[in-house]
Amino acid sequence: MKFTAVASALLVASASAFAPAATTERASTALNMDRRAAFGAIAGAALVVAPSIASADGAISAATIQRAKFTYGSRIAALKSAVSKGDFGAVAAEKNAFVLFNSGVYPRAKDKDAKNAAIAGTNAIFAAIRSKDTAALKAAYDSYVTANDIKEPAPLSPDVGQGYSSDYDYRVRTKQAAVYVR
Incomplete structure (x- = not known):
């Protein structure tokens, strides 16, 4: 304009x-x-x-937030067994998933408090990793998952519906990747 x-x-x-x-x-x-x-x-x-x-808006929409929540939330939810075993290396290897989840799910200015809380939760998880404290890691991880409503996506059956329609969909090669074929 x-x-x-x-x-x-x-x-x-x-x-x-x-x-x-x-x-x-x-x-x-x-x-x-x-x-x-x-x-x-x-x-x-x-x-x-x-x-x-060069006045881009960052393409913030409900769809990009949902995509970030699914993509990075799935990776964080998959760490549940590693956290319960006390595998610090596996959690540390997924540090980028936490960072990208925080910035992708809470990109708007109105989400600043929730983003700061998510960052504080991430910092608590990695402080437990640095101190090699398994109980603190479990507590921080459970608190982070609960506060950010992270769930493992349920597998989708092709009999129920279609999960994606092209190779560019973010659900490709996941449990949600079901294509209904007659």
Whole structure:
């Protein structure tokens, strides 16, 4: 929207430069501008337009939040047996799943408190890993899973319905990847 306003302003400015003079004298057709001034004007217009070009919103929607919750929540839920065994290495290997879950499920400004709580839960899990405390790891993991409503997705039977429709769906190669075929 900003781009169209700036573009229309530039269009009006360039059109007025070529408008006929209002006096009865014949105007000179020579441009009274050297190259340095012309490139300065172009660079100035580019600086005005440039900030509006790169204004992406991060594609935050209910679908991207659901996708992050499914993708990274599944990885976190799969750590349940490793946590119960006290396998610190397996949990530490999935550190990125925790980080990506926190940033993907709580991307909006209104979710700031929930995101801070999730980050605090992640920090508690990794503090237990650093101290090699199995009981603290179990408690922190259970608290994190409960607070963020993380569940292992139930397998979907092809008899019940279809789980995905293309190879680009986030449920491909998971328990939810069922395709109904007659």
